Amino acid sequence: MSIKIYISGQYFDKEDAKISVFDHGFLYGDGVFEGMRAYSGKVFRLEEHITRLWESAKSIFLKIPGTPADVINAVNDTLKVNNLTDAYIRLIVTRGAGTLGLDADLCKEPQIIIIAAQLALYPSEFYEKGLEIVTASTTRTNAGMLSPQIKSLNYLNNIMAKIEGHLVGCVEVLLLNSKGEVAEASGDNIFIWKRNVLHTPPADAGILEGITRRVVLELAEELGMKTKEAPMTRHDIYTADECFLTGSAAELIPVVKLDGRIIGDGKPGAVMKKLLERFQQETRK
Numbered sequence: 425m426s427i428k429i430y431i432s433g434q435y436f437d438k439e440d441a442k443i444s445v446f447d448h449g450f451l452y453g454d455g456v457f458e459g460m461r462a463y464s465g466k467v468f469r470l471e472e473h474i475t476r477l478w479e480s481a482k483s484i485f486l487k488i489p490g491t492p493a494d495v496i497n498a499v500n501d502t503l504k505v506n507n508l509t510d511a512y513i514r515l516i517v518t519r520g521a522g523t524l525g526l527d528a529d530l531c532k533e534p535q536i537i538i539i540a541a542q543l544a545l546y547p548s549e550f551y552e553k554g555l556e557i558v559t560a561s562t563t564r565t566n567a568g569m570l571s572p573q574i575k576s577l578n579y580l581n582n583i584m585a586k587i588e589g590h591l592v593g594c595v596e597v598l599l600l601n602s603k604g605e606v607a608e609a610s611g612d613n614i615f616i617w618k619r620n621v622l623h624t625p626p627a628d629a630g631i632l633e634g635i636t637r638r639v640v641l642e643l644a645e646e647l648g649m650k651t652k653e654a655p656m657t658r659h660d661i662y663t664a665d666e667c668f669l670t671g672s673a674a675e676l677i678p679v680v681k682l683d684g685r686i687i688g689d690g691k692p693g694a695v696m697k698k699l700l701e702r703f704q705q706e707t708r709k
């Protein structure tokens with residue numbers, strides 16, 4: 425059975441799910457999105473994803489059709505229509521069809537698209553052995569250009585960085601900000617464990633404020649760990665006891681090498697494992 429894709433109130437078979445070639449989402453990457461996961465039929469932290477979507481849209485002057493409750497219903501309905509309980513869900517709002525010019529005022533009908541699909545996870549080997557990553561020479565877009573806090577459809581910055589990783593055989597990369605501080609990975613946030621403190625770069629280091637990042641900070645505090653959101657350099661990662669990435673699709677994934685430096689003992693660490701275990705209880709409860 426073909427999967428059903430939601431486009432602005434209607435469901436289409438995958439083959440027939442189409443948007444206009446004049447949609448500014450396609451022409452200019454003009455739109456916003458969310459990537460979420462459903463566990464046992466329940467979308468994890470759905471309200472937080474919807475809040476971030478609305479904030480991203482507000483920041484780019486995009487009026488999302490309907491209310492947050494309407495979009496929540498549409499997301500849940502898309503899961504039901506597709507008979508999915510455990511899935512990855514992509515929720516997209518595009519500026520809608522306009523002309524070939526940049527004028528956003530001519531785009532009268534923003535489109536809401538929801539795609540619920542089976543999860544495509546990193547191979548289990550990456551979780552067992554940990555990732556080896558490198559720093560990309562492409563820096564993260566700075567907030568004066570376009571805030572990385574906006575989850576926009578324009579991911580070229582991240583894609584360029586990820587290609588650099590692929591060129592040297594790495595599936596993920598580290599992006600720095602324009603000050604040379606650690607920002608995040610191309611599609612995940614980054615944490616280190618050092619001297620009994622869990623560190624992660626702050627929002628103003630030029631990151632997408634991940635929902636998983638927030639949950640991990642909450643769980644760490646619940647577990648009695650000391651947490652710190654403060655600027656971080658690569659040196660801090662090279663000399664950390666543990667390092668891991670967080671994201672809705674990946675959950676928590678260990679990093680064991682950065683730029684050729686082995687992190688800690690070069691194996692996924694105990695703190696990450698403990699947090700991952702708690703995270704999995706949280707998502708599957």
Ligand code: PMP
Nearest residue numbers: 611612613632634635636671672
């Ligand atoms: N940073 C970037 C650039 C991302 O695209 C994502 C999501 N894929 C994340 C961080 C993690 O965010 P979340 O935990 O909300 O999925």
